[in-house]
Amino acid sequence: MMATLGIVVAVAVFLETVSAASLGVVYTEGGMVQGENIRLGFRRHMDVFRGIPFADIPGRFEKPKRHPGWDGIMKTTEYRQRCLQVNLLMSDTRGSEDCLYLNIWVPHGRSVSTDLPVMVWIYGGGFLAGGSMGANFLDNYLYSGQEIADRGDVIVVTLGYRVGTLGFLSTGDSSMPGNYGLWDQQAAIAWVHRNIRSFGGDPDNITIFGESAGGASVSFQTLTPHNKGLFKRAISQSGVALCPWGINKNPRRFAEEIALKVKCPTDENMVACLKMTDPAQLTLAGSLDVSSSPDHPIVTNLLLSPVVDGDFLPDEPYNLFHNAADxxxxxxxxxxxxxxxxxxxxxxxxxxxxxxxxxxxxxxxASYTKEKGTAGLENAYSTYTSTWGANPNKETIKKTVVEIGTDYIFLVPTQAALYLHASNATTGRTYSYLFSEPNRLGGIGRPYPSWVGADHADDLQYVFGKPFSSPLGYWPRYRDLSGYMIAYWTNFAKTGDPNKGDLKVPATWPKFTTTGHQYLEIHHEMNKNYVRQKMRLRYVHFWTSVLPNLPTVFSE
Structure with missing residues (x-):
């Protein structure tokens, strides 16, 4: 009996292997590509393509151009190098100028997938660093799309784009307009729209999503007039176009500083000289000044960012929300x-x-409100200390510092962007969330105090399903949380409604409206009581109404 059973199992495995769902060789506009087919479970496979070129090697300070194509079958099984950037210590560079590649994860059931929703990821890194594969620990890449694709039954695409000096340096005029990194992202989105049907994707159901500078990039991609019809939905995590670090208001001054560092003139020959300068030197010249203090906050040093160039961004971002109406x-x-x-x-x-x-x-x-002088500081201080009482304890003071930074750098601009999206929307729906799962490094004997909540980038591990792919590093509650986020994100990608799709969610997430300002708090224990409204309204009101109406006493 056991022998017979063994033969049956062997035959079943053989038949599944023979009939494994795979796209095989895929035809794209540039030529044929072949990825890797992996088995995920019984009758579940996935095709993974790493390093498909979506544009040619970019010219220095030029928009990306279409790839000229290739002969034969390109093996796309390895990640390509990230775009040239400074390393973590800002002491050297890594990456290459040949970096405009994307990666694709396509899940299959019994048969090869067709017409799947597509989710395109844009990484963060302050417009200075980052890569389409993300940080790597023991070959476990942060931005592997495998868990989202498998659990949510969607295609995941991650893309590379130029960062730092080569991606965002601008003279503020037509000689070197800037925004090259945003054009790279746009070229990748357009490539996906043109080619994804060959991979089993639905070109009319594309969602772009990103975090930090990637979240702001997503926001910029919804606001530019150059993306009409290319994608349907967007998710910005911890970053929007309205963030104070989102736009460089004085790009010329910074371009001249870079020029001086690499021994180029600052006159009409500046751009020609910069184009001929060693790319690694140029990149290092744009590294972030990490010496900061309360008087010179780190966020004011993020100067290699997008600019209003009259082309990709024809106007200030807050005037462009009509482009995101649907x-x-x-x-x-x-x-x-x-x-x-x-x-x-x-x-x-x-x-x-x-x-x-x-x-x-x-x-x-005072640093955050300096344009408004003493009145700005006094109003801000009374707003943030109103709940302190006569004798605030040291934890209260520390938490207040974090609240001020969170509000100014991320939360208030995001609420403003949601408000503008909702008030300009025609068919487009609007949803707001607050992610509140405490940081895993907080507590006694750990690097952070126990009161630290969800820090910047803490959401990434859950969206990308790390508690499932690295189970030994997480408690079961983290798998619950990761499952919730993948459900909301992929339901939204399928239907435009995070509550409706193939995956069950723990609470019904209401739309954000200009009157109710509803939002969902995301946490491992969440239930229907996690629906809230008017996120930090008092502070949002201060930054968006009270402060702007004070007289300006100092401007650059």
Whole structure:
């Protein structure tokens, strides 16, 4: 009997292997590509393509051009290098100028998939760093699309784009307009729209999503007039076009600083000289000044960012929301998104032993409100200390610093973007969230105090399903949370409604409206009581109404 059973099992395995669903060789506009087919379970396979070129090797400070194509079958089984960028210590460079490639994950059941929704990921990294595969730990890449694709039954695409000096340096005029990294993203989205049907995707159901500078990039892609009809939905995690670091208002000055660092003139010969300069030198010249203090917060040093160029961005972002009128949009933040930044500006917030002086709270607020002078600071200080009482404890003061950074850098601009999206929408739906799962490094004997909530980028591991792919590193509750996020994100990609799709969700997420300002709080224990409204309304009102109406006393 056992022998017979063994033969039956062997035959079943053989038959499944023979009939494994796979796209095989795929025809694209540039030529044929062949990826890798992996088995995920019984009658579940996935095709993975790594390193498909979506554009030619870009010219220095030029928009991307179409790839000339190739002969034969291109093996696309390895990630390509990330775009040239500074390393973490800003002491050297990594990557290559030949970097405009994308990766695709296509899930299959019994038969080869057709007409699947498509989710295109844009990575963050302050417009200075990042790659389509993300950080790598033991060949487990952060931005592997496998878990989202498998669990949500969607195609996942991740793309590369130029960052740092080569992606965003601009003279503020037509000689070097900037926004090259945004054009790269746009070229990748357009390539996906033109080619994804060959991979089993639906070109009329594309969602773009991203985090931090990637979330702001997603926002810019919805606002530019150049993307009409290319995608249907968008998700911005911890970053929108309205963030104070989203637009460089004085690109010429920074371009001249870079020119001087690489020994180029700052006159009419500047651009020609920059184009001939060694790319690694140029990249290093644009590295971030990480020396910060409450008087010079780190966020004010993020100068290699998009610019209003009259082309990709024909106007200030807040005037372009009519372009997103028919795009379904989710945007949200982590409840302590500002922690990693304010910890650089005010290091004492992470110390159990050292008190954070009230003077540091004032200095940070003064930096963020400096255009409005003393009146700005006084209004800000009274707003943020109104709940302190006569004798605030040291934890209250530390948390206030994080709240100020979170509000100014992420939360308030995101609420403003949601409001503008909802008020300009025709068919597009709007959804708001607050991610509040506490940081896993907080607590006694750990690097962070126990009160630290969801820090910047804490959401990424859950969206990309790391608690499933690295189960030993996570408690079961984290798998619950990851399952919820993948369900909301992929339901939204399928239907434009995060509640409707193939996956069950723990709470019905209401639309954000200009009157109710409803949002969903996302957490491992969430239930229907996690639906809330008017996120930090008092503080949003201060930054969007009270402060702008004070007289400006200082402008650059």
């Amino acid at each position: 795009i379904d949009y989710i945007a949200g933040v982590n409840d302590m998104d500002g922690h990693v930044f304010t910890a650089l500006d005010v290091p004492s917030i992470n110390s159990h032993l050292v008190n954070t002086p009230i003077g540091d709270v004032k200095r940070l607020l």
